[in-house]
Amino acid sequence: MEKLALYGGAPVRTSVLSYGQQWIEDHDVQAVVDTLRGSFITQGPNIDAFERAVADSCGAKYAVAFSNGTAALHGAAFAAGIGPGDEVITSPITFVASSNCVLYQGGTPVFADIRPDTYNLDPEAVRAKITERTKALIPVDFTGQPAEMDAFRRLADEHGLVLIEDAAHSIGATYKDRKVGTLADMTMFSFHPVKHITTGEGGIIVTDREEYAEKLRLFRSHGITRDAKLLTKPDEGPWYHEMHELGYNYRMTDLQAALGTSQMQRLDEFVARRREIVAAYDQAFVEFAGIVTPFQHEDTNSSWHLYILRFQRDKFTASRKQIFEALRAENIGVNVHYIPVYTQPYYQGLGYEKGLCPHAEALYEEIITIPLFPKMSAEDIADVIRAVGKVHAHFYKA
Numbered sequence: 001m002e003k004l005a006l007y008g009g010a011p012v013r014t015s016v017l018s019y020g021q022q023w024i025e026d027h028d029v030q031a032v033v034d035t036l037r038g039s040f041i042t043q044g045p046n047i048d049a050f051e052r053a054v055a056d057s058c059g060a061k062y063a064v065a066f067s068n069g070t071a072a073l074h075g076a077a078f079a080a081g082i083g084p085g086d087e088v089i090t091s092p093i094t095f096v097a098s099s100n101c102v103l104y105q106g107g108t109p110v111f112a113d114i115r116p117d118t119y120n121l122d123p124e125a126v127r128a129k130i131t132e133r134t135k136a137l138i139p140v141d142f143t144g145q146p147a148e149m150d151a152f153r154r155l156a157d158e159h160g161l162v163l164i165e166d167a168a169h170s171i172g173a174t175y176k177d178r179k180v181g182t183l184a185d186m187t188m189f190s191f192h193p194v195k196h197i198t199t200g201e202g203g204i205i206v207t208d209r210e211e212y213a214e215k216l217r218l219f220r221s222h223g224i225t226r227d228a229k230l231l232t233k234p235d236e237g238p239w240y241h242e243m244h245e246l247g248y249n250y251r252m253t254d255l256q257a258a259l260g261t262s263q264m265q266r267l268d269e270f271v272a273r274r275r276e277i278v279a280a281y282d283q284a285f286v287e288f289a290g291i292v293t294p295f296q297h298e299d300t301n302s303s304w305h306l307y308i309l310r311f312q313r314d315k316f317t318a319s320r321k322q323i324f325e326a327l328r329a330e331n332i333g334v335n336v337h338y339i340p341v342y343t344q345p346y347y348q349g350l351g352y353e354k355g356l357c358p359h360a361e362a363l364y365e366e367i368i369t370i371p372l373f374p375k376m377s378a379e380d381i382a383d384v385i386r387a388v389g390k391v392h393a394h395f396y397k398a
C-alpha cells in the first residue's frame with residue numbers, strides 16, 4: 001500500500017488542483033480590452049448583447065443581468081412579490097443565497113428535505129410544507145442535475161405559487177429534453193468563476209414573462225424608471241426620471257458582459273467536456289466499494305457543476321474529516337457542498353432547529369466534492385482518481 005501524503009508519503013501531485021476554476025482564452029481577454037477602449041464600460045450595449053446570448057441559449061424570452069447571482073435571486077424574490085409574512089420553500093442543500101434572498105425581502109424561508117438519491121429537493125416533502133402563507137418555491141438544481149420541475153410546476157399551479165429555479169449549477173442542462181431556463185417562472189444563472197461560464201462576478205434571471213423582466217430591470221437600478229408610459233409627470237422634461245420602488249445598484253458592467261458574451265460561445269463545449277470527465281470518474285469509482293457516485297434521475301441530463309462522492313460512514317476506518325484531509329494532503333483541492341443552510345449559526349439564531357431535514361443532515365456528514373472543470377487535463381483527472389484510490393485503499397474496512 002502506498003504511504004499517504006497525510007502520513008509523510010509523496011503526494012499524488014506537487015501542486016494543488018482546485019475543485020473548480022474558469023477557462024479564459026485570448027478572445028475573452030480581447031473582448032474585455034475592446035470594451036475598455038470603447039465608450040461604455042457600464043450601462044452600454046454589451047449588457048443587451050449578453051442578455052440576448054443567454055436568453056437565446058436556453059430559449060427564454062427575456063434575460064436581466066445582475067452584478068452577481070445573489071443579487072439576481074434578490075431581484076427574483078422582489079419580482080415575485082415576496083414580503084413579510086410570506087413563506088418560501090427551498091432546499092437546505094444549497095448555497096446560503098438560495099434562502100437569503102427570501103430574508104432580504106422580509107419573508108420566511110422554509111426548508112423541505114432532499115431526496116436521498118438525487119440530493120435534490122423532494123416534491124413530496126415540499127407538498128407537506130405548503131401553507132396559506134406559502135408564496136413561492138425555490139428548487140435548486142444541485143450539482144447541475146435539474147430538480148423535478150414538472151412536480152414543482154404542478155404544486156405551484158395548484159397553490160398559486162411563483163416558481164423560481166436556482167439554476168446556478170445547471171446552465172446547459174435539460175429536463176425531459178427541455179432546457180433549464182424554460183421550466184420555471186424565473187430562472188437564475190450565476191457567472192462566478194467556478195460556474196460553467198464566468199463574468200468574474202455576475203448573475204442573470206431568465207423569464208418568459210414581460211412583467212417580471214420589467215420589475216427586475218427596475219430593481220437592479222435603484223427602482224428608477226425613465227419609461228414615459230410609467231411616469232406620473234411625463235411632460236416634466238428630458239432629464240426627468242422617477243423612483244417607483246426601493247431598488248438597488250445591482251448592475252453588471254459592460255466589461256463583465258463582454259467577457260460573458262465571449263464565454264457563451266464555448267458553453268456547449270464546456271458542458272460536453274464536463275460530461276466527459278464525469279464519464280471517466282463514474283467508470284473509475286464504480287470499483288470502489290463504500291463510495292456512492294452521483295445518481296442521475298432518468299428525466300435529467302445534468303450539465304455537471306459539481307461531482308460529489310459519498311463515503312459511507314460505516315465502511316471506512318476514518319472519518320469524513322480524515323478522508324478529506326488525506327485528499328488535501330495529496331494536493332487534491334476537495335471541498336464540501338453544502339453545510340445544510342439552516343444549521344448555520346445565523347439561521348440557528350432565527351430559530352431553525354437541527355433535525356429539520358434528516359436526509360440533508362445525513363448527506364452532509366458523508367460528502368466530498370472532487371475537482372471538476374473543463375480545463376482539467378487527462379493527467380489532472382488521473383491524479384484525482386489515483387488519490388481517491390490511495391485513500392480508499394488505506395481507509396476502507398475490508
Ligand SMILES: *Cc1c(COP(=O)(O)O)cnc(C)c1O
Nearest residue numbers: 068069070095097168190192202
Ligand atoms: C453560486 C451560487 C449562488 C449565488 O451566485 P453568486 O453569483 O456567487 O452570487 C446561488 N445559489 C447557488 C446554488 C450557487 O451555487
